[in-house]
Amino acid sequence: MKLVDALTLALKDLGIKFVFGVSGANIEHLHDAIYRLGDGKLTAILAKSEYAAAFMADGLARAHNTLGVCCSTSGGGMTNLAVGIAESYADKVPVLAIVGQIPTHLEGNGGFQDSSGKNNTLNALHFWESFTKYAAKIVEPNLFWNHLKTALQQIFNPPLGPAVLLIPRNLFDSEVPERPNNFSILLSDYRTVFTPEKKTIKKLLGSINQAKHILVIVGGGMRFTSSISSLKKLVDHFDLKVATTLADVNAFPHDDPHYLGMIGIAGHPHVHHYLKNSVDLIIAIGEEFSAMVKTPIESTLTTIKTIFIGTNAPAALNIHLMIECDIETLLAETLNLIQQKSETLQPIAIPKKYYKPTIIPVKHKKKSKGLLTSQALTILQNYLTQTENIIFDAGNCVVSALHYLQFPIGVKTIISLGMGGMGYAIPAGIGTQLGSSKNKSTWVMTGDGGFLISGLEIHTAVEYQLPILFIVFNNNMHGMCVTRQQQYFSNRVTASTYGNLDVAKTVKGLGNKNRLWVACARNTSDLENHLTEYYQKFSGKPGVLEIKINLDEVPPFLPFLSENPEIIGSVDV
Numbered sequence: 175m176k177l178v179d180a181l182t183l184a185l186k187d188l189g190i191k192f193v194f195g196v197s198g199a200n201i202e203h204l205h206d207a208i209y210r211l212g213d214g215k216l217t218a219i220l221a222k223s224e225y226a227a228a229f230m231a232d233g234l235a236r237a238h239n240t241l242g243v244c245c246s247t248s249g250g251g252m253t254n255l256a257v258g259i260a261e262s263y264a265d266k267v268p269v270l271a272i273v274g275q276i277p278t279h280l281e282g283n284g285g286f287q288d289s290s291g292k293n294n295t296l297n298a299l300h301f302w303e304s305f306t307k308y309a310a311k312i313v314e315p316n317l318f319w320n321h322l323k324t325a326l327q328q329i330f331n332p333p334l335g336p337a338v339l340l341i342p343r344n345l346f347d348s349e350v351p352e353r354p355n356n357f358s359i360l361l362s363d364y365r366t367v368f369t370p371e372k373k374t375i376k377k378l379l380g381s382i383n384q385a386k387h388i389l390v391i392v393g394g395g396m397r398f399t400s401s402i403s404s405l406k407k408l409v410d411h412f413d414l415k416v417a418t419t420l421a422d423v424n425a426f427p428h429d430d431p432h433y434l435g436m437i438g439i440a441g442h443p444h445v446h447h448y449l450k451n452s453v454d455l456i457i458a459i460g461e462e463f464s465a466m467v468k469t470p471i472e473s474t475l476t477t478i479k480t481i482f483i484g485t486n487a488p489a490a491l492n493i494h495l496m497i498e499c500d501i502e503t504l505l506a507e508t509l510n511l512i513q514q515k516s517e518t519l520q521p522i523a524i525p526k527k528y529y530k531p532t533i534i535p536v537k538h539k540k541k542s543k544g545l546l547t548s549q550a551l552t553i554l555q556n557y558l559t560q561t562e563n564i565i566f567d568a569g570n571c572v573v574s575a576l577h578y579l580q581f582p583i584g585v586k587t588i589i590s591l592g593m594g595g596m597g598y599a600i601p602a603g604i605g606t607q608l609g610s611s612k613n614k615s616t617w618v619m620t621g622d623g624g625f626l627i628s629g630l631e632i633h634t635a636v637e638y639q640l641p642i643l644f645i646v647f648n649n650n651m652h653g654m655c656v657t658r659q660q661q662y663f664s665n666r667v668t669a670s671t672y673g674n675l676d677v678a679k680t681v682k683g684l685g686n687k688n689r690l691w692v693a694c695a696r697n698t699s700d701l702e703n704h705l706t707e708y709y710q711k712f713s714g715k716p717g718v719l720e721i722k723i724n725l726d727e728v729p730p731f732l733p734f735l736s737e738n739p740e741i742i743g744s745v746d747v
Contacts, residue, residue: 175349175350175352176346176347177341177348178203178206179207180319181204181207181322182207183211184322184353184359185216186212186213188241188360189240189359190241190243191216191608192218192219192230192231192605192608192609193208193218193243193244193245194219194221194228194230194231194245195220195224195246196221196222196223196246196247198246198247198274199248200247200275200276200343201247201251203274203347204218204272204274204346205218219608219634219638220637221631222630222634224251224255224257225254225256225257226600226628227244228244228255228257228258228269229258229590229598229601229602230601230602230604231244231258231605232258232261232598232602233601233605235262235267235268236265237397237563237588237609237610238606238609239400240268240361240609241269241270242262242270242605243270243271243272244258245271246271246273247274248273248275248276248287249287249289252287255271255273259306260592260593261590262335263307263336264305265394265591267336268329268330268336270325270326270336270337271302271336271339272339273302274341274342275289275311275342276289276342276343277342277344278342278344279344289301298311299340302340306336307329307336308324308328308329309338310325310339310340311340311341312345315345316350316351318350319351319353322339323356323357325337325338327364330361333485334398368498368499368500369503369507370507372507374495375507375508375511378495378508379508381495382412382455382457386454387448387452387453387454387455388453388456389415389417389434389455389457390426390456390457390459391416391437391457391458392405392417392418392419392422392425392459392461393419393421393422393425393458393467393484394421394422394460394591395462395484396425396460396501397425399460400502401501401506404505404506405459405505406427406430407509409430410432413521415521415524416432416433417433417437417445418436418437419441419466420439420589421464421466422589423436423581423587424587427584428580428581428582429580430583434524434526437471438471439465439466439731439733440466440576440729440731441577441732442527444527446471449474454479455478455480455481457480458480458484459501460483460484460501461488463475463488463491466591469732475492476491479492481493481494481497483499483504484497484498484501526743527741527742528730528741529577529739529740529741529742530739530740533727534725534726543696544649544696544697544724544725545696545698545701546723546727547570547571547723547729548574550701550721550723551575551578553698554579554645554701555579557709558581559582560615560709560713561585561616561617562586563586563610563615563616563617564581564586564587564588564616564617564618565588565598565603566587566588566589566599566619567598567599567600567618567619568590568624568654569596569623569647569653570621570653570654570657570726571620571729573654574729577730588602590602596652597627598628599619599620599624600625600629600632601628601634602618603642604631604634604638608640614641615643616640616641616642617643617645618643620645621653622646622648622649622677625646625648629646630684632644632684632716632718635716636684636685636716639716641713641714641715641716643718644717646677647723648675648721648722648723649722649723650671650672650674650675651672652670653726656670657734658734676720677720678694681718685716689716690717691707691711691715691716691717691718692717693707693708693719693720694719694720694721695719695720696722
């Protein structure tokens with residue numbers, strides 16, 4: 175069997191449904207094999223750029239706790255793909271990248287897009303090794319199965335992360351052995367599960383019983399489990415308080431009476447106050463305390479005893495008990511050891527407070543019609559029940575959304591914090607929706623900066639008629655950069671603003687009105703009417719909703735706030 179056929183059939187049998195990529199001379203064999211052998215179960219998705227293809231694979235993997243697969247040709251295609259794979263590496267997302275290379279006989283001989291490292295060319299293997307868990311160049315067909323199996327094992331061996339297989343063009347047509355008996359087609363077989371010892375669980379329960387005020391901090395690591403119900407039972411049994419982080423703001427149900435809010439650089443003040451003044455034990459579950467989380471509470475974290483539960487323990491915490499294990503297994507085993515109570519303990523209410531949005535005096539922008547971000551979010555709050563996935567890009571609008579919105583139970587919230595760049599959300603939303611059932615839908619929330627980077631990928635959503643609502647906050651600038659320049663550089667705003675951008679008119683060329691719904695909101699009634707129209711008539715199709723932002727508001731990003739920002743006790747901002 176040819177290598178390319180063996181690879182394609184293996185991916186299909188593993189349950190992979192999509193391979194995201196852009197074709198080219200050195201990867202075209204793979205696309206042809208998917209066409210011949212996919213059998214309606216494995217489909218090649220054409221992205222508009224390789225970095226977006228990697229983001230699509232990343233979004234699918236995060237949202238659905240599975241393996242994302244992407245591919246590219248050599249040269250510029252390969253280096254474009256690296257942008258997205260670097261994000262997956264930094265945020266520990268399971269992605270497999272398949273990268274075509276030039277034929278081996280042309281390496282070092284002036285071959286087009288040579289990246290063999292010979293004769294002053296880029297060394298692709300060394301390049302990929304710096305930001306993947308496993309990188310291999312297949313030069314011996316007999317070793318193909320070994321490389322693929324090792325890649326899958328490394329991807330799912332905690333901490334999770336991406337792997338890449340570099341395959342020269344002539345190797346795709348080479349003969350490989352039959353699939354070995356020890357090559358499993360169950361992705362679950364490649365996941366390493368660390369089971370906690372019973373004595374460790376007893377130490378955990380002992381610490382919980384001895385503490386008076388416990389805060390459970392649930393991080394992005396929970397998205398790779400299905401154990402929210404187990405966590406809720408544990409929280410109910412001991413009447414624990416719960417907070418989430420930017421990494422996954424809805425990792426614990428917001429309507430649960432034990433949920434306090436979010437901690438971190440865009441966190442809620444009442445949670446930080448409770449943590450600083452009351453908590454005597456932190457239980458961190460799947461949270462690694464990046465700078466975005468720990469910066470405003472770092473001095474507090476070093477003084478409070480912390481139990482860490484996960485597989486990649488962070489540094490600089492006051493670790494009382496380290497439980498490096500599979501989260502799902504630990505919660506299940508813990509529930510087996512405690513006595514289940516039929517009643518739920520009633521939690522003590524802690525008033526929820528939010529930073530009041532304040533207007534930034536604008537010197538660089540003419541007054542124009544439009545909404546405030548806070549006004550738009552107040553209206554969008556009423557429609558959150560209409561979606562199952564929300565993908566956030568970088569920027570001021572997203573910081574505000576994560577801080578002020580209250581997300582319904584079951585809604586998946588995803589943001590990329592590893593590399594933290596703009597342009598992630600639109601392609602990641604496409605990957606997320608492709609992995610969802612047809613009766614579910616996705617929101618993408620981005621600023622105009624993120625739209626300008628990857629907005630043409632909306633065409634992919636149109637091609638596949640995906641029910642995604644792309645919500646674009648448009649203030650004709652990179653808001654976070656402008657806010658920093660206003661705060662730190664005496665309002666010298668430069669290289670962060672641009673002329674008028676009409677998002678609605680721009681995207682209308684990506685599909686006719688029967689295939690793509692487009693609207694622009696300039697006031698609250700516009701926004702209400704457009705959302706009503708979309709959900710009454712077009713909710714099964716892709717839509718783009720541009721929200722024109724009139725004045726800038728200070729986002730609830732702690733470095734930007736005054737020493738005594740005004741705080742309100744309501745989400746009605």
